[in-house]
Amino acid sequence: MKKLLPILLIFSLLLAACATEKSTNQNKEYKIGILLSDTGLGDESFNDSAFRGLEKARGELGILFDYKEAPDGNFEKPLEELVKENNDLVIGLGFSAQEALEKTAKKYPDQQFLLIDAVSELDNVVSLTFKEHEGSFLVGMLAAMTSKTDKLGFIGGVDVSVIHHFENGFVQGAKHFNPKIEILTAYAGTFGDAALGEKMAEKQIAEGADFIYPAAGFTGFGALKKAEEKGVLAGGVDSDQYFVAENAVAASMLKNIDVAVFNMAKELTEKGKIEASSYVLGLAENGVGLSEIRVISLTEEQKAALKKATEDIIAGKITVKSE
Structure with missing residues (x-):
């Protein structure tokens, strides 16, 4: 019995640590920043869908979010602004943001980024693409x-x-x-x-x-x-x-970008970060589909x-x- 007590004590401490970490993640107010693609809000398509996903995450998960646009094609400046605003996750929407996002990601290796519609090999960039x-x-x-x-x-x-x-x-x-x-x-x-x-x-x-x-x-x-x-x-x-x-x-x-963005936000709030390095979403994953x-x-x-x-x-x- 004496030998068993230290083992039980260690197990209890581990459970308590896990519970504390989970509680900390749930109580933290997460912030997400997104750089929209070239045409910006109001395209009734790509950008608006991503924005709806963040609005849903704000309403259901309590996340805060900010967005930037780059009508002049200068993606690096707004991406750096989003990093300096201490967002837990910075999203680059669209393949055209890849070069600037990767340059920014190299400059800030401790910041987690999400690149939508292109694939990056950088360790701190999660890639999300669709079929x-x-x-x-x-x-x-x-x-x-x-x-x-x-x-x-x-x-x-x-x-x-x-x-x-x-x-x-x-x-x-x-x-x-x-x-x-x-x-x-x-x-x-x-x-x-x-x-x-x-x-x-x-x-x-x-x-x-x-x-x-x-x-x-x-x-x-x-x-x-x-x-x-x-x-x-x-x-x-x-x-x-x-x-x-x-x-x-x-x-x-x-192309259910709103669903994907919401799910990424949910994983962030539940786990403190997005764990996988890449996601590819098709019909089987409800990433794409046909409307009514x-x-x-x-x-x-x-x-x-x-x-x-x-x-x-x-x-x-x-x-x-x-x-």
Whole structure:
């Protein structure tokens, strides 16, 4: 019995230490700072979704948060400001922030950063990416189901890897349903020009496309409005963009950045830090998905085809290539 007492004492002390640490984490007021991507708040897509996630974390988890924008393209200055404001986590939203975020992360090795939409190898940077190609596959199927011309249009913002995910998934999904369908593709070179998006969509529609899928930020906003004006269908991205063009947006590829950001905030409050070095979220992880289908009515067979494709992607029976 005497030998057992020291062991029990050590075990009790360990339990008490764990309980104290958990209690400390729960009582601490955590702060998160985010640098929004190029187009800033009001894009009704990428930035607004991340912002909603932080608003939910503030309401449900009690976190404090601040945000910065960099319309001049100088990402380093606002990132450094967020570090100096003593945020527990600093988020860089979008692949365009990677270079500046990594430079800042090297300067402040004790600060934890989260990079969304790109992958970093730095120890103090957590990477969060999405399988946009899986969600876009479903939009492509939907577009092919509704097309009367057998021509679809894809408009990308900047010609980079993450936008290729949207394009490639869309093309594969469309051809999965109709192997003979044609997809017109164009890149704007910017995420911030709605007028250019309108012109590009108008050109594709004139060439016969009767469904436009823009993965192009505010440039895509213009494309959706033009699709509505011309009486063709469209697919939204990142958030449910139905209310951008209510007579055109049949469905949106949901990139659940709000859910992911909230979950990162929750892990921070529960554990004191984000433990994994990277996260990749697809259909199986509820990272991407298809919004409610509006404007159009699908047959029972078409609904079943979309449901089966979703299940097959999650089960690994359908492999959607990102590149």
